[in-house]
Amino acid sequence: MAQTYDDRKIVKAYRDLAREVVKREDLYRLMDQSALQEQTQHWLQKFQEREITERDRIYIFALVREAARRVVGLEAVMVQLIGAFVLGDGKIAEMKTGEGKTLVSLFVMYIEILRGNKVHLVTANEYLAKRDREEIGRVLEYLGLSVGLNVSGLDKEQKQAIYKADVIYGTAAEFGFDYLRDNMVRQTEDKVQTSLDFVLIDEADSILIDEARTPLLISDRKEEDLTLYGVADTLVRTMLTDDYEVEEKKRFVWLHDAGIEKAQRFWDIDSLYAEEHQPLHRITTLLLRAHFLMHKDKDYVVLDGEVLIIDPHTGRALPGRRFNDGLHQAIEAKEGVEVREESRTLATITVQNYFRMYKKLSGMTGTAKTEEEEFRHIYNMDVVVIPTHLRVNRVDNADEVFYTREQKGEAIVREVSWLYERGQPILIGTSSIKSNEWVSELLLKAGIPHQVLNAKNHEQEAEIIARAGKRGMVTLATNMAGRGTDIKLDKGVYTLGGLAVIGTERHESRRIDLQLMGRSGRRGDPGFSKFILSLDDELVDHFDNKRWESYIRRMKRKYNFDDKPVHSRKVHQLVIEAQKRLEGSNYDIRKDLLAYDEVIDIQRKKVYEERDRLLGIDKLGAFSERILREVAEDVFSEREPDLDARYAKMGELLGGTKFPYSFDQVTLMSQEEAIEALIFWHRKQRTKFPTGTINQIEKEVYLNLLDQMWVMHLDQMVQLREGIHLRAYGQQDPLVMYQKEGAELFTNFQDRYHFYFAHALLELDPEGLVLG
Template sequence: MNIGKHNKQMTEYRRLARRVLKQSKLYTYFDDSEFSEQTAFWRIKYKEGQPLTEDDLVKSFALLREAIHRVIGFEAAYVQLIGALALEDGCIAEMKTGEGKTLVSLFVLYSEVLKGNKVHLMTANTYLAERDREEIGRILEFMGLTVTLNIAEASIGEKKAIYEGDVIYGTASEFGFDYLRDNMIKNNEDRVQTGLDFVLLDEADSILIDEARTPLIISSTKTEDLSLYQRANRLLSTFNQSDYNFDEIHHTVWLSENGIEKSEYFWQVKDLFSSENQHLIRATMTALRAHILMKKDKNYVVMDGKVVIVDENTGRAIPGRRYNDGIHQALEAKESVEINYESTTLATITIQNYFRMYQKVSGMTGTASTEAEEFHNIYNLDVVVIPTNMRINRKDKAEEIYRTREEQGKAIVQEVYHNLKEGRPSLVGTNSIQDSEWLGELLNIEGIPYNILNAKNHRLEAAIISKAGTVGTVTIATNMAGRGTDIKLDQASLKRGGLCVIGASRFDSRRIDLQLIGRSGRRGDPGYSKFILSLEDELLKQFDSKRWERYKLKKRELTYQPLKGKFIKKLMRNAQEAMEAHNFDVRKQLLQYDEILHVQSQTVYAERRKILDMTTTKAFTEAIMEEILTTIFIKEKTDEAKKVAIFDLFDGIALPLPVDELVDMGKREGVTFMLKWYNENRLRFNAYSINQMEREMFIETIDEQWIDYLYQVEAIKEGIGLRAYGQIDPLVTFQRETNILYNRFIEACNAAYVTKILTLPVPSSPAETTLALDINEVKRVMKELGIEADSEEESIRMLHESYNKK
């Protein structure tokens, strides 16, 4: 973080915030109707999209501040105005939990609408989007704006109405999927998004960092032999640790020599890695990943006979979302539930590249400064830390680290029991469903009542959270109870010291730890936090397994006392930092690979839009046809090769003349003849109909070829990591191979399109033709061909005679 720049920004924000406070007093005399009238005045003044003057910015913030007070009875505080100005400046505002981020968002949403921008506000989940649209959106409506909610279930017509709103609330993924769907439409009338002007990200670190490791993908099912997954699952049931190698740090697994031999014996093949056995190695590896890398009740749960993914960042189940590359099918085989067909990627984009297409991005979160460098390097966003409105009264106690999980569990139970006696509510945070259930069992043994919140009982979330701040309540939760969860304390709990947050493990990132801690001490409430850990923590095992094992084996007896020494705390801190660095590398690598695909997809999407916008496709089709035919005459060196290529182009349909004659014409005359033949055929259709048909054929062709291209790219990605072992940069290899593939994709698109055009059935009799022809188009082309006629009927007859002679 640039401290000098940050201080300069804060000085300016403070100055403007003081002006807003002073100005807002003048609007206390406004009638309610005057608020929307003033909004209308500014919207007309700034309809061209120019920035607001300083005076109008101050006035608009002041007017909105008074509107907030009238509608919900709150007055935006001085520091909240500072946060709003940071958002207006295109920064990420770090505001501690309970400091009113939702209220702050209104100011920049309002000012961006006044500038004539389409405004999107994105939250981490649907619940928050719905809540904010209802609770806060009404303030913007009071100001004369239209506020809508972007939901996945909406039809195309409903989506278009949603995007007509001034301010649109929704999840990041839904906006991203709308973008992808807009680039898959067959008609311009089906496009829903109206521009990527400005986006405000609530919980910006969750969206831009945590979700960045998972690209957005639109897919469809493809048929395949599902029994392979069942057979591979039977193979894995015979495996032991000597059959595979497992890298915990990089979360990868591969077959050992024993595993390869066992697999070849099972599949009854001599070489598992030969080209004809690619389907077998793929089935084996997906089964191996499903069994070794994917943990039930951590990565996924089984609900109602289905494998359901659990979001590792939020702890929430995600019904409907499926793993790609056969992993979901392998998990279904592993869990003995119905196996469904795998998906084929139709369109994809990473979160990083989607947001970098917006003209302006701002964000807010309670935890951003730890990732300030990544925000700046990837998104060109600066982080501004906003001072708190109220003093934080929470006490963050020193962590305790025990040697074993058993000792850790007992210490957590003792801490909860102590709080129960004092009447303080306790929130115990875990990073998996398994851990939450384990702690629940320990509390059961001691007769301590509790509520448990995880992906298995997410329907009870609202009820559990509503009670979590009452006297003596014990709540065990995965990170579902972290970000965005507002635990409100009753008066009795406040008097007894507030909410106690106990962390049962360190998360993959310090940000997630801080999100959990932040559930206590909101808005100046009392409370405390404490992490109670063990050397058997998964994080520690992954990143310092050797030293962890040596230390763990030094003493075998249970002492039920926390370990002492700086070394222990450093061990845990280093493991977390290593995980953060690893996850950053994953996000960075994903972006590097996607940058290559993103440039290509933007070109393809632009080409699709160009075709959909065309009123006539004749010149476009002629250019492609000329290029394809010219390439055949130049590229193919022998007459025989030319004949084969031309036959392929016509896909078995009769040519307009013997192929030998066409080849003998040579490049110039042969291409000219084919273009003339195309134009004559084209005249047999109504001009509108043929243009529409050619548009549809090209869109269909480019989509078919793009799906195939994406499938091949995924195949390259799967094998690209092995190149690193050969001292070859995988990224350079990926770029080279995808460039080759992309050039082939373009050639395949053009060739397939020309084949569809040349093999298009056309009316053959004058009677049929008369009904289909656009006579103006007939006259124009006949003039080009040098054919003269006295009447429309004569024109049609002569055109047919000309065609039949050919």
């Protein structure tokens, strides 16, 4: 994106600071390594006592710049220093591909360590984490700091050693899973993750926006009748368009009255919405979603009898990842492959909510300005566009829009043929595997040799990208080739105009289009980009606007037989408006989902705080007695008008215990007498256990109950979420009802595990204890 007026003002201020850094480039030149390390230690002590000033930052950056020059042979240029100042202020730096973001990260990491913060650097994958740790980590180590690499598959001791480092490289998933695992341990000393002080995120838009809703799940197997998915698939295949309705934008599908009646006849039940038939309603809804919302070769791909998710933003298959809450099983039934067991969630957090727990965030990426509103709203971060070091020499041509898909296909072949005959390398971008294969067919018919890159052959990605910049090479790729890929050009290609990028569709997000265009014209190289579109494209098709629809129909009737592009500013405006509208719609969906996620996030924090508080207590006498008293006050409450209900609760609490009073005796006591008798007896029983033993037993019992019932509560919240949108038909706000009923479920969950803990305390038998 181009710089705004505000960007230019901010960059001007930072440019003045960057000039001051460059002026001091000789200041540390004569210092040897030990002297630079001494300076680091001096600053570490100094900044424990006072804040870092602007003047301090200039000297700190000058030292880091000198260390990078020595260790990796890279001397930060003005725009990189500007980017570093932006990151240091907790903002997102938008820097074009090839501008050296990896080097920029060094400056902000070093200064955050001097502030006394633990630093986490998050990359898109483990390969990049390892690469950057080896390159930039060497500079930090040269300055006397420790650097760790957080990867999967390590044991507790290895993880704890890594988290002692000053800077830790890793992926969002690995840091998130460490957090979840830490909140499942039984002893504080088994935790691995240290404080969440500062995180620097590479490809920030991808991780904080595109991946933000991805839940990180720790799960085990869930007992379930998997044959039901196949049965429900049979039902859904009989559904006609009058039986259901699809809201594609909001990702909802629901049954009309005719569909409900059909489902009830099929399952042989009176009401699909009765509580006892919730499992059948759930599985019917899952198959509806699988058939009418999830599309093969767009949302997922079937390879070797396995359903693999396709990342909508990178176009890559995600082996090992599964849609949760039964959707993956529904898709497997739809595609006729083996339906595998559904998992039961033990712990979960979204990437978004994990990163919001850090005290300070900053990020860098090539495309973020278009989502600045979202970054501000959710993360309280501004986006600053950093100017390029070298002028961008890529020529971005205006879009060519055709009336039909067939005309667009012919135009793509004409454009590619002309460029191919010149020997110019070409990258053709498509939005899905389906359109990728369609363009490939057109090129084969035209006799144009090409290489194809999509989720079905992702293992060949490195070889395909390595060849993409060679003379005469045509590469056809989904948006896998849009982010993080560096296409190096052959020498002879520069005179031909560099890499030509042809987009065959506008994506739902301008960022993805900009990433595709950014493969060309890197670091001052020549380049060329053009998008060839049609009025039949999915983007335009999803644009729900009656005025535009009638205009498009008129245009097609009038000019459909002409193979020339549409020469109408109105049509070009339509494409831009459709894209902006979809971006806004997707943002609203993410905001809506965040609001739902915040309900479970608040509950999770309360549960984890409770666990941490318990893990920190060695003597549980007062803790256990408090819960026992609270439960007893409720059970023996004289405010309960229903005597049968009151006696049932008493029986449930005291049943199976050795409480020395009979049930009849207890019913004759006042509330206060019953509570004090219970507490007195509990204290007496506790003294019969060795002190360390009773504390350990109570802690284990409490944690077991809390963890088991938290898993059951998460499952209830999933079921509540799945059906909550139906409340809109009863003139109720689904979010408000989810918040209200979710709070009621959480209160019930807390009451139940406290009750079972109180019952377990009364069941403890010192005579049955085996010591050894």
